[in-house]
Amino acid sequence: MTEPAYRTISDVATLVGVPHHVLRFWETKFPSIAPLKRGGNRRYYRPADVATIAHVARLLHIEGYTIKGAQKLLADEAGAPAVRICPAAPVPEQPATDAASTGIPVAAITSIRDTLAAALAAARAL
Numbered sequence: 001m002t003e004p005a006y007r008t009i010s011d012v013a014t015l016v017g018v019p020h021h022v023l024r025f026w027e028t029k030f031p032s033i034a035p036l037k038r039g040g041n042r043r044y045y046r047p048a049d050v051a052t053i054a055h056v057a058r059l060l061h062i063e064g065y066t067i068k069g070a071q072k073l074l075a076d077e078a079g080a081p082a083v084r085i086c087p088a089a090p091v092p093e094q095p096a097t098d099a100a101s102t103g104i105p106v107a108a109i110t111s112i113r114d115t116l117a118a119a120l121a122a123a124r125a126l
Contacts, residue, residue: 006036006044015050016057026056029067032074064105 004011013020023043027033032052035043045053052074059070 003047006046007050009035009043009045012045012050012053016053018057018061023053026053029071030056030074032078064107066104066106069104 007015009020009023013023016023023033027035030052033049033056035045035049037043056070056074059065059073060067065073
């Protein structure tokens with residue numbers, strides 16, 4: 001069976017596992033997500049939009065990137081030679097030079113925070 005040419009916001013939200021309002025928010029943050037809007041401001045997503053949304057969802061919810069980090073990664077990918085975005089493809093590691101501009105994954109920041117909190121508690125106990 002072939003993939004439909006256009007999907008509604010409900011179809012995409014169910015497919016990716018996020019609420020409708022999250023998809024509308026991502027449209028404001030990621031210019032590569034640009035569904036067609038028809039009468040009544042209804043959104044219709046093309047297969048490329050669905051692939052990009054699945055990629056963004058994986059970056060944010062599985063890989064732990066911040067929105068700013070995911071934006072930078074997608075911008076870097078857009079500047080690279082044409083590569084098909086595939087939700088199952090591994091995300092390449094990005095060298096961290098500046099936490100504010102590279103978007104270090106949230107999991108790494110959380111781990112650092114927990115380590116520092118434990119060290120502070122140990123220092124206070126002395």
